[in-house]
Amino acid sequence: MKIIEIKNMELLAPLFAHWQETMIWSCLEGSMGQAFAPAGGAPRAALLQVADFCFLAGEPCAELAAWRPAGAGDFSILAPQHEGWAAAIEAAWGQKARRCARYAFHKTAEGFDPAALARFAAALPPGYGLRPMGREEYRQALASGWGARDLCAQFADERDYYRRGLGVAVLQEGRLVAGASSYTVYRGGIEIEIDTHPDHRRRGLARACGAALMLECLKRGLYPSWDAQNPASAALAKSLGYRFDREYPVYEVRA
CATH class of the missing domain: 3.40.630 (Aminopeptidase)
Known part of the structure; x- marks a missing residue:
């Protein structure tokens, strides 16, 4: 066929x-x-x-x-x-x-609390900074060896990302160590991707940059969609105000 x-x-x-x-x-x-x-x-x-x-x-x-x-x-x-x-x-x-x-998760923002999201975004440990995904952060993400490519790799190039994409980076001494960004985009919003360097996990970085990106989406009238890969991601989503919809099966295939 x-x-x-x-x-x-x-x-x-x-x-x-x-x-x-x-x-x-x-x-x-x-x-x-x-x-x-x-x-x-x-x-x-x-x-x-x-x-x-x-x-x-x-x-x-x-x-x-x-x-x-x-x-x-x-x-x-x-x-x-x-x-x-x-x-x-x-x-x-x-x-x-x-x-x-x-x-x-349900595609609705009714559970989001902007005040709580602002507190989460501000709760970074000392030594870390939060900023919009700029050109330097974009380039660091693509060159990373720890999974940050997915923050922006689905766009044709840097110009395409800044025309249609949206992201927030967590930096330590100028180095990208975590980020939340648009994995994909559609007319009404984005699909969120969050990645954290293995050496910087369990410090609240994912929640901080995720909350910051959600706030920016809401400010722009976009919906920040979340689909969780694992129970930890699902728990983070719930803490940020997402309402659980259902568990569903997928197949991970390595050709």
């Missing part, structure tokens, strides 16, 4: 209509990512690839479950719409696919 790229997102929107995920919205509105479906007729299955994520919807398709877009890295997170897709992913990837849980 031939897999083709789809440019007309209106053809795919019904397949993802009830999936409350900002990265899906990013792709369907043309802000980021790309879309694929089996060739021939109206699509009954589709894959949206945005950053490291692939969202599979519609009728399970073995070829699409095994599809890797050109230029995709060695690591992908496959999100099945239902268990039929989960079975297709397991059949396609076998032991290369590790099933794990992620944690979704």
Whole structure:
């Protein structure tokens, strides 16, 4: 079966209509990512690839479950719409696919307390400073070897990041040691990415920069969406005012 790229997102929107995920919205509105479906007729299955994520919807398709877009890295997170897709992913990837849980939160700001967020943002330990993600911080993030690339790597280049992205950096003696930034963007907001250098964890840096970024988003009329990779991230989100929605399965695949 031939897999083709789809440019007309209106053809795919019904397949993802009830999936409350900002990265899906990013792709369907043309802000980021790309879309694929089996060739021939109206699509009954589709894959949206945005950053490291692939969202599979519609009728399970073995070829699409095994599809890797050109230029995709060695690591992908496959999100099945239902268990039929989960079975297709397991059949396609076998032991290369590790099933794990992620944690979704309601897309509403009703639990946010700006005063509390301001206190969290100000509660940095001595020796650390908080500032907007500038050009030097952007370059340090891309050159980092501890995961900070994800703070801005999904944008085409530095110019694209400063045109559409948004971020907050934590510095120690001029070095980037933590940050919160737009992993992806859509018209109504951003998907938050937070990373902390291993040597600087458990010091409140993630909460401080996360709170600062949330405040900046609210100031600009943007929604700071949070999707947690693990229970620790979910607990941090709850402490910042996010309302838990559900746990859902994904597959981490190393090709």
